[in-house]
Amino acid sequence: MQTVHAVPPQPDSLPVLEERAEILRHEAVNGEYRLMQVAAPAQAKLARAGQFFHLLCPQDDALKPFFRRPMSIYAIDAEGGRISFLYKVTGTGTKALAKLAIGERLDMLGPLGIGFSLPRGKAPIVILARGVGLATLAPLVGLAQSEGHAVTAILSARSPDLLMSVEETRAAGADAITVTDAQGNSDTGHVASLLDDLHQQGRMGALYACGSNRLLKLAQEHATRHGLFGEVAMEQQMACGLGMCFCCVRAFREGDATVHRRVCCEGPVFPLEEALGW
Amino acid sequence: MVDLSVDIGALRLANPVMPASGTFAHELAQVFDVDRLGALVIKTVTADKRIGNPTPRVAEVAGGMLNSIGIPCKGPQHFLDETVPLYRAFKAPLVASISANTPDEFARLCEMVSVPGVTAIEVNISCPNIEDDGRAFAMRPEPTLAVMRKLRAASDLPLWAKLTPNAGEIQEVAQAAEQGGADALVVANTILAMSIDITTRKPSLGKVMGGLSGPAVKPIILRMAYQCARSVAIPVIGCGGIMNAEDAIEYMLAGCSAVQVGTATFIHPSAMLSVIDGIEAWCAQNGVARVRDIIGDLAQAGDEGARNWGADMSAEKPKSGKPGEMNWEGVA
Ligand SMILES: Cc1cc2nc3c(=O)[nH]c(=O)nc-3n(C[C@H](O)[C@H](O)[C@H](O)COP(=O)(O)OP(=O)(O)OC[C@H]3O[C@@H](n4cnc5c(N)ncnc54)[C@H](O)[C@@H]3O)c2cc1C
Ligand SMILES: Cc1cc2nc3c(=O)[nH]c(=O)nc-3n(C[C@H](O)[C@H](O)[C@H](O)COP(=O)(O)O)c2cc1C
Numbered sequence: 164m165q166t167v168h169a170v171p172p173q174p175d176s177l178p179v180l181e182e183r184a185e186i187l188r189h190e191a192v193n194g195e196y197r198l199m200q201v202a203a204p205a206q207a208k209l210a211r212a213g214q215f216f217h218l219l220c221p222q223d224d225a226l227k228p229f230f231r232r233p234m235s236i237y238a239i240d241a242e243g244g245r246i247s248f249l250y251k252v253t254g255t256g257t258k259a260l261a262k263l264a265i266g267e268r269l270d271m272l273g274p275l276g277i278g279f280s281l282p283r284g285k286a287p288i289v290i291l292a293r294g295v296g297l298a299t300l301a302p303l304v305g306l307a308q309s310e311g312h313a314v315t316a317i318l319s320a321r322s323p324d325l326l327m328s329v330e331e332t333r334a335a336g337a338d339a340i341t342v343t344d345a346q347g348n349s350d351t352g353h354v355a356s357l358l359d360d361l362h363q364q365g366r367m368g369a370l371y372a373c374g375s376n377r378l379l380k381l382a383q384e385h386a387t388r389h390g391l392f393g394e395v396a397m398e399q400q401m402a403c404g405l406g407m408c409f410c411c412v413r414a415f416r417e418g419d420a421t422v423h424r425r426v427c428c429e430g431p432v433f434p435l436e437e438a439l440g441w
Numbered sequence: 442m443v444d445l446s447v448d449i450g451a452l453r454l455a456n457p458v459m460p461a462s463g464t465f466a467h468e469l470a471q472v473f474d475v476d477r478l479g480a481l482v483i484k485t486v487t488a489d490k491r492i493g494n495p496t497p498r499v500a501e502v503a504g505g506m507l508n509s510i511g512i513p514c515k516g517p518q519h520f521l522d523e524t525v526p527l528y529r530a531f532k533a534p535l536v537a538s539i540s541a542n543t544p545d546e547f548a549r550l551c552e553m554v555s556v557p558g559v560t561a562i563e564v565n566i567s568c569p570n571i572e573d574d575g576r577a578f579a580m581r582p583e584p585t586l587a588v589m590r591k592l593r594a595a596s597d598l599p600l601w602a603k604l605t606p607n608a609g610e611i612q613e614v615a616q617a618a619e620q621g622g623a624d625a626l627v628v629a630n631t632i633l634a635m636s637i638d639i640t641t642r643k644p645s646l647g648k649v650m651g652g653l654s655g656p657a658v659k660p661i662i663l664r665m666a667y668q669c670a671r672s673v674a675i676p677v678i679g680c681g682g683i684m685n686a687e688d689a690i691e692y693m694l695a696g697c698s699a700v701q702v703g704t705a706t707f708i709h710p711s712a713m714l715s716v717i718d719g720i721e722a723w724c725a726q727n728g729v730a731r732v733r734d735i736i737g738d739l740a741q742a743g744d745e746g747a748r749n750w751g752a753d754m755s756a757e758k759p760k761s762g763k764p765g766e767m768n769w770e771g772v773a
Contacts, residue, residue, distance in 0.1 A: 179471040181710060219708065229501040229655070230707065255501075272472075272710060402499045402506065402707045407466040407484075409510050410498040423492060423513065428468060 179275060179405065180206050183268040187245065193324050195251050196298075197261055198237070201269055204244030210236050212302035213278030213396060213432040216246070217404035219270035220259040228256035231272060233401050233427070235299035246271075249298035249327065275404050276431050279303050279371065282392040285311045286368025289361055291354070291382050293319035296374020297327045299396045299431075303371060304335045315366050317342065317357060319349045319378065338366075351381050358385045369393055376440045386435050393435030399426040414439040443724040444731040445717070447479070447698050449676050450599050450624040452534070452561060454479035454699060457732060458689065458717045461680050461703030462538040462563060462603070463510065467527055472710040476532040477717060479699060483524065485565045488541040488550045490516040495647030502636050505655025505682070506704055509648035512540065512568075517553050525558040534560035536601070540568040544578075548591040555596040562598050564589075566618070567605035567630035579605045582617035589621020601678065603627040604669070606658070611665045612672040619673040627678045627701065628666040632658055655704040658682045663695055664771075670696025670737060684712065686719020696737040 184201035192198050206216070217231040238247035252261050263269060282288065288307050292300040297318060307314050314337035320326045322345040332339040340357060342349040358381070361367040370393040372382040379395055386393040399411040406428030415424050415437045424430065445456035459480040460469075466484060469475055494511030515523075520537070528535045537559045541547035551562060566578035566588060578584045579602070592600055602618035604611060606629040615626055631652025636645040644650075662681025670677040679692030680701035689700045705712035724732055 179710075181472065227503065229504075229506060230499075400497055400499060402508075403464070403710070404707075405466075405471070405710065406468040407464060408499070408508070408707065409484075409493060409513050410496070410508065412493070412496065412498070412513075 178209070179273060180209070181270065181272045182206060183270050184246070186263055186265050186267050186269055188247075189263060189265055192249070192327060195325060196249055196327060197252060198247060198249050199260070199263075199269075200238075200245055200247040201271070202244055203246050203271060206271065206274060207239055207241050207244045207246050210239045210241070210246060210274040211278035212236065212239070212306045213299070213394075214274040214276050215431060216248070216271045216273035217275060217401065218248075218256075218260065219272075220256040221263060222259065223262070226255050226259040226262075228259050230256070230402055231404060232256040232260070233275075233398075233404060233431075235295070235396070235431075236274065237298045237301050239302055249301070251295060272404060276427055277429070279306065279394055279396075279432050281307060281310055281312060282369040284368075285313075286392070287313035287315070287366045288369045288371060289358065289367045290314065290316040291319070291370065291372040291375075291378045292316065293349075293373075293375040293378055295398065296372070296378075296396070299373045300371060301328045301331065304332050304337050308336050312368075313366065314338070315340065315361055317354060319343070319354070319375065321345065351377055354378070355381060355385070362389060367391065370435060371395070372435065373397075379435075379438060379440050383435055383438070394432050395435050395438045396431045397426050397433060397438065397441075398431070401427050403427070413441065443721050443729065444733075445721060445724075446731075447733050447736070449561070449601070449678065449698055452599055454534070456717050457693065457697075457699035457720070458713050459536070459678075459699065459701050460706065460713065461701040462565065463508075463512075464703035464706050467531075469706070469710060470531070473714055478533045478713055480534045480536050480560070481528065481531060482536040482538060482563055482701065483528075485512050485514070485538040485540045485568075486517055486520045486524075486550070486554065487512055487514045487539070488517065488546045490514060497645065497647050498651075500636055500645035500651070502634070502653065502657065504657035505653055506707075507634055507636060507646055507651040507653055508631065509646045509651030511648065517550055520554060521556060525556060529558060536561045536563050538563040538565050538603070540565040542569060542571045544570070544572070544584075544588040544591045547588055548595040551592045551600075552595040555598050559598060561601060561624075562596060563601040563603050563627060564592055564623075565603045565630070567603055567607075577605050577607065579603075579614050579618070580608050582610075582613045585614050586617040586621045589618050589623055593622030599624040601625040601627050603630055603680075604665075605630045606632050606662055606665055606681070612668045615669040615673050615677075619675050623675060625676045625678055625698075626669055626673065627680055628669050628697075629662050629681060632661065654682070656682045656684055659688060659691075663691060666692055666697050667695040667739075683716065684708075686716050686723055689716050689720055690723055690735065693732070693735050694737070694739045696739070698733070698736050 184203040188200035373396040412423035493513030634653035659682030676698035679697035
């Protein structure tokens with residue numbers, strides 16, 4: 164068990180734990196994504212929606228990932244001491260991760276970064292998620308619902324079989340609208356009209372986006388037009404994950420200036436209007 | 442109880458383990474008690490404000506990583522106003538790292554950061570010198586001597602010169618740094634390298650070339666630390682690819698008085714603690730009462746009997762490794 168040490172006063176001075184968590188579940192959810200659930204009681208108590216863990220992917224004869232890999236928290240069960248990840252198998256690290264069996268241990272560092280915050284009052288929120296964003300934004304549904312915010316989630320994917328967390332979103336009491344490239348209704352024009360409708364119905368008091376540059380721009384336009392609170396979760400390659408190495412920077416608007424911020428510790432969740440996209 | 446303290450010139454450190462510049466900041470205190478470290482070496486501060494290099498700034502390679510972070514920096518005033526006060530919360534001595542593009546600018550910066558709260562200054566002379574066509578100061582002995590003299594005149598604090606492994610004759614650069622007034626050497630910075638993604642045909646780094654660090658560099662930097670330690674009288678701090686206590690002990694046997702750990706922290710944030718604990722355990726097991734007794738305590742090479750392959754080969758085996766007239770070291 165770790166203790167808290169002398170840390171200079173700063174907003175991000177929560178303890179960060181490195182633990183070897185036992186894998187409880189690990190299965191494919193579709194042709195691209197896998198769900199992994201681990202037992203991490205101490206970390207689950209600290210974890211917040213929008214934060215991430217830095218995972219040490221195992222090395223074997225074929226795959227030698229060197230860095231850790233950042234992965235959003237897909238689900239938090241604080242009482243049961245469990246954390247879930249929903250990840251896409253893409254390259255070396257995630258391929259190595261996919262090989263881990265139930266009962267094996269996963270070295271996880273975290274929770275890291277700044278998570279989502281909610282708008283004032285009980286404003287209803289709209290979530291715009293695609294790809295990895297489906298994983299990152301998933302825990303926001305439960306968080307917002309439990310704080311009394313009605314949630315509408317627009318879930319976007321290439322094809323219907325790649326849509327994820329639709330049932331979970333509805334089970335949590337939120338409204339889920341699905342759009343896919345295959346069905347031809349995921350283009351920005353159609354999603355924009357969905358947002359207009361939601362605004363007219365008084366269901367869009369704040370906007371959250373993750374997983375697509377197009378959806379980010381769209382969310383920004385609508386948030387600016389209606390003066391709404393909004394947040395975006397960003398990705399960037401990371402080395403340390405703690406804010407020390409400055410490799411994971413992205414550009415943001417700060418007044419008239421363009422500044423770099425570190426996704427790992429100044430994000431991954433940022434004010435919607437400040438993100439410059441990628 | 443093993444005495445882990447070591448001396449870097451007049452400065453006594455509680456143990457020989459400290460972070461390498463650019464791989465440590467106060468955020469690590471969220472993970473472990475950084476007061477257990479021998480010293481706290483922080484990211485290089487430059488004379489000007491810098492935004493850093495384009496992304497991607499890092500890439501994985503076999504046994505290590507490339508980086509081209511480009512030293513983003515908020516400038517020396519921010520360092521004095523924010524960073525130095527922040528580090529008052531810690532007990533381990535603060536070592537500032539500085540860099541500049543001309544000898545005069547370097548000296549002014551050195552004077553500026555010589556303030557209470559800073560225990561020593563690591564001078565990162567592995568950065569480009571505008572007055573030498575952008576070659577790093579530490580690429581050659583002459584500019585090294587010139588810049589070290591100016592830095593020496595600018596500060597009374599201990600100065601640690603951080604050398605570049607890209608130099609041809611690092612021993613000569615080491616001697617120039619010593620002659621110029623360095624109190625210690627840090628050997629070394631990263632090795633200039635690159636990699637290419639063959640799918641996109643793009644260089645992996647936004648800046649094309651960058652510095653190699655991690656386990657891949659250890660044998661090379663260990664050799665350089667050994668050469669430097671034999672060439673100068675001032676302490677050498679080894680830095681390159683140290684992932685565990687065994688690596689650190691190798692560096693100390695090669696002649697280093699202390700070690701810096703960089704890349705390892707990115708993989709295991711508490712790697713430096715494991716190195717300290719591992720050194721202590723190794724000393725206890727090997728009857729070493731004071732870790733400083735192993736500095737440079739390298740046994741003679743070439744005695745095949747020492748390999749203990751079972752056969753008794755000790756009888757007439759000639760001892761090699763004695764300094765001869767010609768230097769055939771490293772010749773294949
Ligand atoms: C805060 C954060 C949260 C994330 N959450 C999720 C999630 O919940 N589910 C999910 O499927 N993916 C998520 N990602 C993306 C995930 O980190 C990458 O897909 C993964 O690192 C790819 O590693 P690889 O070795 O398989 O791919 P490779 O392409 O072989 O990786 C090479 C290098 O690039 C980095 N890299 C590649 N793609 C990304 C990316 N999109 N973002 C950051 N680094 C990348 C890798 O970490 C590695 O250092 C998240 C990224 C960030 C920054
Ligand atoms: C991301 C990163 C940033 C670095 N930044 C600096 C720096 O600002 N100043 C410096 O002198 N060295 C810098 N270095 C070099 C390290 O201090 C060290 O010399 C090198 O990484 C070799 O040690 P290692 O193999 O243990 O990492 C940096 C290295 C890395 C990986």
